[in-house]
Amino acid sequence: MPKPNELEATKLAAMTRAGTLTVEDVARSIIDRVAERDARVEAWAHFDPAQILAEAKRLDALPERGPLHGVPVGVKDVINTKDMPTVHNTARYEGSRPGVDAACLDMLRTAGALIVGKTVTTEFATTNRGGKTHNPHAYDRTPGGSSSGSGAAVADFQAAIALGTQTGGSTIRPASFCGIYGWKPTWNSISREGLKMYSATCDTLGLYARSADDLDLLAQTFRLEPSELQPESFAGIRVGICRSPVWDRALPATEAAMASGIEALKRAGAMTSEIELPKPFDTIHDAHRKILRREGRSAFLNEYAATPDIHEDFRAIVENRDNYSVADSRQAYRIADECRGVFDDIAAGYDVILTPSATGEAPLGIEMTGDASFNSMWTLLQVPVVNVPGMVGPNGYPVGLSLVGRRYDDRKVIAFAKLAGAAFMGAERRAA
Numbered sequence: 059m060p061k062p063n064e065l066e067a068t069k070l071a072a073m074t075r076a077g078t079l080t081v082e083d084v085a086r087s088i089i090d091r092v093a094e095r096d097a098r099v100e101a102w103a104h105f106d107p108a109q110i111l112a113e114a115k116r117l118d119a120l121p122e123r124g125p126l127h128g129v130p131v132g133v134k135d136v137i138n139t140k141d142m143p144t145v146h147n148t149a150r151y152e153g154s155r156p157g158v159d160a161a162c163l164d165m166l167r168t169a170g171a172l173i174v175g176k177t178v179t180t181e182f183a184t185t186n187r188g189g190k191t192h193n194p195h196a197y198d199r200t201p202g203g204s205s206s207g208s209g210a211a212v213a214d215f216q217a218a219i220a221l222g223t224q225t226g227g228s229t230i231r232p233a234s235f236c237g238i239y240g241w242k243p244t245w246n247s248i249s250r251e252g253l254k255m256y257s258a259t260c261d262t263l264g265l266y267a268r269s270a271d272d273l274d275l276l277a278q279t280f281r282l283e284p285s286e287l288q289p290e291s292f293a294g295i296r297v298g299i300c301r302s303p304v305w306d307r308a309l310p311a312t313e314a315a316m317a318s319g320i321e322a323l324k325r326a327g328a329m330t331s332e333i334e335l336p337k338p339f340d341t342i343h344d345a346h347r348k349i350l351r352r353e354g355r356s357a358f359l360n361e362y363a364a365t366p367d368i369h370e371d372f373r374a375i376v377e378n379r380d381n382y383s384v385a386d387s388r389q390a391y392r393i394a395d396e397c398r399g400v401f402d403d404i405a406a407g408y409d410v411i412l413t414p415s416a417t418g419e420a421p422l423g424i425e426m427t428g429d430a431s432f433n434s435m436w437t438l439l440q441v442p443v444v445n446v447p448g449m450v451g452p453n454g455y456p457v458g459l460s461l462v463g464r465r466y467d468d469r470k471v472i473a474f475a476k477l478a479g480a481a482f483m484g485a486e487r488r489a490a
Contacts, residue, residue, distance in 0.1 A: 062087035067129045067218040067272040071170075074128035081128035081172055085114035088130045088174055092216050098197055099214050100190045101207040103135040104142050105175035114172055124170030125279060131166055132211040132220035134204075134264075135176040136183045136254040139163060142173075146254055147181045147189060150365050160252025162221065162263050162280075169279050174217055177207030180427060182358070183223050184256055185371045188424040193235060195455050199420040202232030203427025205264055209236040212266040219272060222264035225256045225350065227416075227433025229264025230460060233445035235420035235428065237456030239475065241265045241273045244465045245440035248280050257353040259394070260346070260437050270476035273444065277469050285470035287409065292477055293327030298408035300333040300462070303340055304431045309418030311451030312432075316414060318449060319459045322481040323412065333404060333411065338396050343431070345397075346438040348382050348390035351375055394438050398465075401439050405464040410474040415458035419451035436460070442468040444475040448482025 062070065062084040073079035089107045096102065117128055138144050138156040145151045159167065167173065178191045183204040191206040193199040194214035201210040205222025209232030212220045222229045224242045233240025241264065248263045255261060267273050289295060299320060301308070308316070320330055354375040362368055362376040374380075405411060414432040421428055436443045442465070445458040461478060463471040 063091045063130070063215045065218065066269045067126065067267060068269065068275050070218055071125060071127050071129050071275070075123045079128070081114040081117040082111065084128050084130055085110045085172060085174070088216060095194075095214055095216065099192055099194050099210050099216070101132070101177055101211040101214065101216055103145060103147065103176045103178050103207065109141070110172070110174050117170060117172060120170075124168065125275065126166060127170035129171045129219055130174045130217045131171045132175055132177045132208055132217035133163060133173060134183070134208050134220070134222045135179045136223060137163060137221055138252040139173065139176065142176050144176070146183070147179050150361065156252070158252070161249035163252070165280060171219070177205070177211055177220060179206065180204035181369065182254055182256065182361070182372070183225070183228060184354070185369070186427050187371070188427050190424070192424055193420050195237060196420065199422055199455065200235065200424050200427050202235040202420065204228040205232050206427065208266050209233055209238065209240070212236070212268060213238045218267065219276065220266040222266060223253060224262050224264045224433070224437055225260045226346070226437055227430030229266070230433045230443055230445045230458070231416050231428055231430055233266060233447070234415035234456060234458030237447045237458070239267050239270055239273055239447065239479070240445040241468070241472065242437065242443045243282070243468050244442045247282055247466065247468065255357045257350050257357070259349060259353065262437065270444070270472055270479055273472045273475070274469060277472060282468050283466065285467070285473055287470055287473075289409070289473055289477060291327060292323055292481065295328045295410070296408045297323055297328045297330045298333045298405070298411040299330055300335070300411050300413045302413055302432060302435055303335065304343060307417050307429065307431045308414060311418040311457045312414050312416065315449040315451070315457040315459055319412060319482060323478065326477070326481045336400060338393055338400065339435070341393055342397050342435050342438060345390040345393040346434045348386055349394060349438065351378065351380055351382055352387045352390070398439055401441065402464050405441075405462070410471060411462040413460050413462055415445045415460045419453055419455040419457055436462055441465050442471045444471050446475045446478045446482060448479055
């Protein structure tokens with residue numbers, strides 16, 4: 059019998075609702091796991107065992123139990139929490155307590171979730187500079203970022219679910235590096251109220267779990283529309299293969315994973331075909347950078363003005379050291395708008411699209427969080443993306459692949475992610 063901390067959210071919630079498992083048992087199991095592993099993984103910015111146990115006992119006493127009753131959730135430390143600090147991994151907010159939950163967290167609490175702590179983020183979830191968190195598969199490698207602690211906590215059985223964010227690749231890349239499911243929803247399909255702002259048109263809540271069923275449970279909790287297509291297999295399914303305009307950045311691990319993933323889906327009955335993106339997509343990554351720089355200037359202006367010793371990363375954004383003009387910004391938004399419409403039309407010809415999640419395995423060192431090249435296009439397009447684990451690279455570490463769909467097709471993409479996860483598990487060694 060697995061320990062409570064090892065249970066997937068769907069199974070755990072069914073047991074706590076039925077009364078065969080107490081939330082206090084779940085809490086104690088999480089606390090024991092963190093005590094055992096925190097010195098090596100260091101996923102938490104705030105973790106208070108006494109607070110967790112008190113909340114678990116309160117949940118156990120409730121007469122009515124929601125769909126996430128007792129599910130242990132980690133929360134990225136750029137998301138406001140009413141009863142925990144929200145520090146953004148920056149000195150200015152040390153000890154800050156907003157006193158109110160972000161909208162997404164409010165929904166999870168209402169559904170009965172057990173909030174177990176705040177997870178490590180890079181500063182303001184913006185920079186590529188790593189924090190203290192280590193990859194649970196290899197302590198000398200990054201877990202990715204900026205949602206470093208959230209990805210590591212779920213992968214290491216220190217939480218069943220965790221919340222992250224994505225403005226570039228901050229949810230999907232850690233999911234790939236840590237070998238778990240990661241979901242970047244359609245932009246603005248889940249409220250961002252109460253999350254630190256960077257880019258108004260790219261910032262998106264991210265969610266981590268160890269199964270696609272758990273992601274679908276979260277999608278139901280946030281009341282995303284059910285999929286019109288309820289696939290039971292890949293037989294006859296049209297899968298587009300999109301290597302993206304930055305395929306030249308793929309390392310051998312990702313090249314092998316893509317080849318193995320395509321083979322696995324074909325064996326499962328999928329009809330695959332390569333997608334050639336039209337010319338506007340050649341500049342979409344440059345457009346993404348320019349839009350982040352434009353929107354980041356206003357997002358971080360107050361931090362810049364109030365914090366004389368703020369890091370040079372933020373000074374460069376606010377001071378526009380890239381010298382992007384107003385015309386550059388207008389053109390970047392024009393490219394983004396055009397590509398969104400064109401991609402909706404392209405994606406309509408497929409049931410789902412397969413694309414890389416990261417350039418390769420998690421790189422050595424925790425000083426930097428890795429390359430987000432394969433993520434930024436999808437973030438700018440505002441489409442749903444799910445990282446599917448199962449593949450491993452030549453060093454034996456996870457290499458994820460992503461499934462993508464049209465805007466608001468989140469639950470269809472999640473359904474295909476479940477099928478793909480099963481297909482990839484049988485192919486994982488072929489990616490090595």
